[in-house]
Amino acid sequence: MVPATDTRQRLIDSARELIYSRSYADVGVAAICEHAGVRKGSFYHFFPSKQELTLAVLDASFLEMKQQLLDRAFAPDRPPLARLERFLDMTWAFQKQMKEATGHMPGCPFGNLGAELSTRDETIRRKVDAVFSSLRSGMRDLLAEAVQAGDLEPVDIDATAAAMLAYFEGVLLTAKTRNDPDVLKQLAPAMLGIRIPPQAESA
Amino acid sequence: MVPATDTRQRLIDSARELIYSRSYADVGVAAICEHAGVRKGSFYHFFPSKQELTLAVLDASFLEMKQQLLDRAFAPDRPPLARLERFLDMTWAFQKQMKEATGHMPGCPFGNLGAELSTRDETIRRKVDAVFSSLRSGMRDLLAEAVQAGDLEPVDIDATAAAMLAYFEGVLLTAKTRNDPDVLKQLAPAMLGIRIPPQAESA
DNA sequence: GCTTGACTAGACCGACCGGTCAACTATACT
DNA sequence: AGTATAGTTGACCGGTCGGTCTAGTCAAGC
Numbered sequence: 001m002v003p004a005t006d007t008r009q010r011l012i013d014s015a016r017e018l019i020y021s022r023s024y025a026d027v028g029v030a031a032i033c034e035h036a037g038v039r040k041g042s043f044y045h046f047f048p049s050k051q052e053l054t055l056a057v058l059d060a061s062f063l064e065m066k067q068q069l070l071d072r073a074f075a076p077d078r079p080p081l082a083r084l085e086r087f088l089d090m091t092w093a094f095q096k097q098m099k100e101a102t103g104h105m106p107g108c109p110f111g112n113l114g115a116e117l118s119t120r121d122e123t124i125r126r127k128v129d130a131v132f133s134s135l136r137s138g139m140r141d142l143l144a145e146a147v148q149a150g151d152l153e154p155v156d157i158d159a160t161a162a163a164m165l166a167y168f169e170g171v172l173l174t175a176k177t178r179n180d181p182d183v184l185k186q187l188a189p190a191m192l193g194i195r196i197p198p199q200a201e202s203a
Numbered sequence: 204m205v206p207a208t209d210t211r212q213r214l215i216d217s218a219r220e221l222i223y224s225r226s227y228a229d230v231g232v233a234a235i236c237e238h239a240g241v242r243k244g245s246f247y248h249f250f251p252s253k254q255e256l257t258l259a260v261l262d263a264s265f266l267e268m269k270q271q272l273l274d275r276a277f278a279p280d281r282p283p284l285a286r287l288e289r290f291l292d293m294t295w296a297f298q299k300q301m302k303e304a305t306g307h308m309p310g311c312p313f314g315n316l317g318a319e320l321s322t323r324d325e326t327i328r329r330k331v332d333a334v335f336s337s338l339r340s341g342m343r344d345l346l347a348e349a350v351q352a353g354d355l356e357p358v359d360i361d362a363t364a365a366a367m368l369a370y371f372e373g374v375l376l377t378a379k380t381r382n383d384p385d386v387l388k389q390l391a392p393a394m395l396g397i398r399i400p401p402q403a404e405s406a
Numbered sequence: 407g408c409t410t411g412a413c414t415a416g417a418c419c420g421a422c423c424g425g426t427c428a429a430c431t432a433t434a435c436t
Numbered sequence: 437a438g439t440a441t442a443g444t445t446g447a448c449c450g451g452t453c454g455g456t457c458t459a460g461t462c463a464a465g466c
Contacts, residue, residue: 004412004463023319025228029454039415040455046413050454104322114380115318116226119307129380162377162386163370163393170373174365177317177332183365190366190399196390207433207442232424242445244427249443253424 008046010036016057016064020109021102024054024116051121054113058127061109062134069094070138080146081192088168088188095172096181107176111169136161159196167191211249213239219260219267223312224305227257227319254324257316261330264312265337272297273341283349284395291371291391298375299384310379314372339364362399370394 014036018027029050033043047053073087099105106112110131118125139161146152168191175183217239221230232253236243250256276290302308309315313334321328342364349355371394378386 005414007413022323023228025226025319026323028452030452041416041457042414044455048455102322106322107318111376111380112318115310115315115376116228118379118382119305119309120225120229125380125382129382132377132380159389159393163374163390166373166377166390167366167370167397168373169376170369170371171366173314173318173372173376174335174369176321177314177328177335179321179328179332186362187366187369187399190362190397193398194370194393195396196393208444210443231422233422243425244445244447245443247425247427251425 007036007038007042011038011043011046011053012056012060014038015053016060016109019054019057020061020106020112021098021104024113051123054124055127058110058113058124058131062131065109074138074142079149079151080142081151084142084192085189088184088191091168091172092181092184092188095175095184099179099181105176105179105181108169108172111173115173132165136165139165153195154198156196156198160194163194163196164191167194210239210241210245214241214246214249214256215259215263217241218256219263219312222257222260223264223309223315224301224307227316254326257327258330261313261316261327261334265334268312277341277345282352282354283345284354287345287395288392291387291394294375295384295387295391298378298387302382302384308379308382308384311372311375314376318376335368339368342368356398357401359399359401363397366397366399367394370397 011032015027015032018032018035029043030040032053033040043053047056069087069090073090074083076083078086095105095107110128113124114128114132118128140157143152143155143157143161147154147157168188171184171187171191174187175181214235218230218235221235221238232246233243235256236246246256250259272290272293276293277286279286281289298308298310313331316327317331317335321331343360346355346358346360346364346367350357350360371391374387374390374394377390378384
């Protein structure tokens with residue numbers, strides 16, 4: 001059960017890093033192998049295709065994001081909306097650090113793949129969509145807690161969570177296209193003001 | 204001055220269509236030529252590189268968008284914010300029609316290229332950024348008019364225009380990743396509620 | 407010592423990539 | 437008619453793509 005080598009994980013990490021900083025199509029299997037210090041034969045021992053590796057990369061990216069960003073930003077040591085602000089601050093810091101290290105703002109690893117591959121690879125599209133769904137679910141919980149605490153007026157929690165995440169993705173894409181992390185500082189806080197009112201049920 | 208043939212334009216149109224429905228990397232020069240009914244030699248008579256063609260494609264996409272969408276949606280036959288609603292409705296209708304025709308929601312032609320190429324091609328990134336700047340400028344005018352008319356409370360017009368466009372891009376990307384144009388119907392209207400208040404100058 | 411099976415090594419495959427080039431044709435001007 | 441030039445053609449280039457395959461290494465179980 002325990003893997004005999006770390007080759008598989010090295011391939012995933014290598015691909016995650018390269019694809020995130022470039023793009024799916026721009027990073028070949030050979031480059032992924034070289035960066036991982038692995039020969040091509042080993043690659044296809046662990047993964048049947050570049051596509052399958054990419055699915056594993058999406059899982060790994062989500063795990064990494066959860067551990068490094070979500071679990072910390074959304075730790076319940078402060079009110080829900082303050083956690084959201086911390087999340088935005090941490091995102092800004094990370095993107096800024098990435099730009100200083102690589103010269104480029106990488107944006108969102110999921111949004112990038114969604115934009116590049118959604119029309120070309122249904123399997124990957126669904127996986128990216130699943131990641132977004134998971135994020136949306138977490139955002140729902142947060143908003144529900146905020147409403148509960150009276151920090152947020154009643155809203156359509158489902159729709160508002162989706163809208164906030166969409167805004168976040170859009171801000172990241174805008175900042176990436178301007179290659180300027182400070183776009184996040186300027187625009188991201190407005191995420192907290194987005195509301196989709198509850199659909200009127202009782203007339 | 205007047206071109207002797209339409210070959211150049213056919214190449215641009217072909218590339219615009221193919222790249223928009225797939226991606227930059229997924230569409231080769233050979234495919235662009237074939238779809239345009241042009242031989243490869245002619246391609247390189249008109250464009251020194253695929254990159255240069257892509258810059259022309261961005262210009263053409265912007266022109267098309269302006270003529271088919273912006274000029275109609277923002278025609279001053281109704282109040283500013285109502286024009287914005289028309290813009291969102293037209294976008295939804297177009298994306299829905301594209302999905303019915305191709306099976307996929309293509310999203311935003313500029314956002315797609317920005318996400319795919321911003322870290323890899325500085326020239327294209329700048330061009331995409333210029334398109335976004337132009338859109339933002341139009342949005343500023345609209346918001347200014349709305350404030351003037353009293354339909355909108357005073358806001359930071361610059362920042363609010365940027366935020367609204369970012370939200371729009373994010374909604375398009377979310378809908379593309381879900382391959383569901385109706386995401387636009389659900390989320391897009393909240394664009395009208397986004398506000399970034401004026402930075403306090405007079406204390 | 408022998409077998410097994412996970413893992414590695416790297417040569418190799420056909421297809422395609424973006425791009426080049428020399429030859430050719432059609433048109434326009436003198 | 438002659439010439440220049442814009443446009444066209446398709447063969448061709450080296451390189452890279454994702455992926456295959458055979459041979460071999462190595463550690464564990466018997």
